[in-house]
Amino acid sequence: MQVVRSGEFTAERAWGALDIAAMNGVRCRLHWTDAPYKWHLNDGEEVFAVMQGQVRMRVRRDGVEEAFLLNAGDIFHAQSGDEHIAEPVGIARILVIEKEGSV
Incomplete structure (x- = not known):
């Protein structure tokens, strides 16, 4: 059993992560960041839950870009195939659930 207090987690660099669980080829990680990630495609689906802060998520589908403030x-x-970038507004803590080995 493990209790993770996401509001207390920090990392030495943007997008530093705490591995929480690996389950049947899927991993769950808590990230701390204060800088944007990069445009990327995952080779599977991804669930991205904002635990603390705000994140601007930009997504490209079929050449059309959309933006969401989370x-x-x-x-x-x-x-799978949604090109996206996560841009925190200040400091954010994010729970990411994705296929092991994803970018």
Whole structure:
């Protein structure tokens, strides 16, 4: 058993992670960040839950870009093939559930 107090987690660098669980090829990680990630495609689906802070999520589908402002408690689901970038507004803590080995 493990209790994770996400509001207390910090990392030495942006997108530093705490591995919480690996289950049947899926991993669950808590990230701390104060800087954008990079545009990327996952080779599977991804669930992205903002635990603390705000994150601007930009997504490209078929050449069309959309942007969403995610607040604490919001959940974003990226389909396989959705190109996306996460841009925190200040400091954010994010729970990511994705296929092991994803970018």
